[in-house]
Amino acid sequence: MFIPYGTDAPLYHVPAVTISLIVINFGIFFAEPITSAIAPQPGQQPVAIAEWIIDAGNHHPNAYMLQFGEGIKPWQGVTAAFLHANLLHLIGNMLFLFVFGLIVEGKIGWWKFLLIYLGIALVWGLMLQVIVAILNPGLQVAALGASGVIFGLMAIAVIWAPLNNLEIVIVFQRFGNASHSVQPVDVPVVTLAGGYLLLDIVTSIFIVQGRYGFVPYTCVLHATGALLGAAIGLWMLRWKIVDCERFDIFSVWAGDHEKTQDQLDQESAAKTEKTLVQQGLDQIRQILDEGENPQLAYRAHVSMAEKYASWHLPEREFLTIIKQLCDQQRDRDAVLAMEEYLKANRLKQNQVRMKLASLLTGSMQLPGQALSTLLPIRYGDLSPKEQALYERIATEAKTSQAAGVVDLPLDDW
Numbered sequence: 057m058f059i060p061y062g063t064d065a066p067l068y069h070v071p072a073v074t075i076s077l078i079v080i081n082f083g084i085f086f087a088e089p090i091t092s093a094i095a096p097q098p099g100q101q102p103v104a105i106a107e108w109i110i111d112a113g114n115h116h117p118n119a120y121m122l123q124f125g126e127g128i129k130p131w132q133g134v135t136a137a138f139l140h141a142n143l144l145h146l147i148g149n150m151l152f153l154f155v156f157g158l159i160v161e162g163k164i165g166w167w168k169f170l171l172i173y174l175g176i177a178l179v180w181g182l183m184l185q186v187i188v189a190i191l192n193p194g195l196q197v198a199a200l201g202a203s204g205v206i207f208g209l210m211a212i213a214v215i216w217a218p219l220n221n222l223e224i225v226i227v228f229q230r231f232g233n234a235s236h237s238v239q240p241v242d243v244p245v246v247t248l249a250g251g252y253l254l255l256d257i258v259t260s261i262f263i264v265q266g267r268y269g270f271v272p273y274t275c276v277l278h279a280t281g282a283l284l285g286a287a288i289g290l291w292m293l294r295w296k297i298v299d300c301e302r303f304d305i306f307s308v309w310a311g312d313h314e315k316t317q318d319q320l321d322q323e324s325a326a327k328t329e330k331t332l333v334q335q336g337l338d339q340i341r342q343i344l345d346e347g348e349n350p351q352l353a354y355r356a357h358v359s360m361a362e363k364y365a366s367w368h369l370p371e372r373e374f375l376t377i378i379k380q381l382c383d384q385q386r387d388r389d390a391v392l393a394m395e396e397y398l399k400a401n402r403l404k405q406n407q408v409r410m411k412l413a414s415l416l417t418g419s420m421q422l423p424g425q426a427l428s429t430l431l432p433i434r435y436g437d438l439s440p441k442e443q444a445l446y447e448r449i450a451t452e453a454k455t456s457q458a459a460g461v462v463d464l465p466l467d468d469w
Contacts, residue, residue, distance in 0.1 A: 192270040
């Protein structure tokens, strides 16, 4: 036997509602014991299904239990969560309510926890009554106990604090010996709660449709509550309603719980930069698709290069900027763009060099710079068509020099 009694999960709120719920459950149990309501009639065998599901045909469930076959009364999910069949049932549920309520309420505070607790109970009752009404409308049974809601809290704890430890005491009793030994141990939430959740979910799958049709056995009650709790836990985590200090299930899966804050800040900055870089590239592509303002696209590229070390303008977009600048006779920007392209040692070096040399020889009247631009080109690597273009540009540049054309600095052009 083991008894959970605490946790090492970071807590920010006093578990006022958790303790109040435990007190209320004990108060209701001792104020009006319901053992007689679930006892079999004289001469009949108990017809209990697993834990505390009772056959309404042989027993006398009261209206506060979660009844099936009596219409849809979702409020019974709430009232049934405060009823227990016997003292052992009550104590077992309250121990688990304490440790898992401690984690959940300790992270979000009393009023959010109360909404979660009552919300799970309400929707839990509604879901089960609707499912039974659809799949097995003739079934008449009733359920009681807080374990459905507690399993919802367990699922939330697995999502929010999987590697945090639960402090439990294991009590051993040796066979043939009246003595006991007590061993305190720490067990991760995911191990204890996850084991229970997995067992009930798998069991529900195998026995959900039995000899008597669909019956909400205890494992089904637990699994339904766990699914509701998981949905709530994931939703609150997604919308940052809860702070799990990087120990939630997704952070653990990604390994973030082992990283320093500086590492996380660096990763966050890198992700932000990656997003901004992609946005900048998308903007440049949109400008180029419109085809009306290539100089704006080039200036956006220059600005991105100055801001972000990871910035790289793809080949296609760079060549499109150069082509559009040349087509629109924006010579100065075209020269700057081509010179930058050549410094980066990109794929179309020879073609861009000849385009630049042609521009320098023609409208810009800079034959000396044109010839200097052509020098790095290996003539033998050119195709016959490119060789003819190379010779034409070189001849024009030399002719301009022979005619007395003198290069001016580009800044004076």
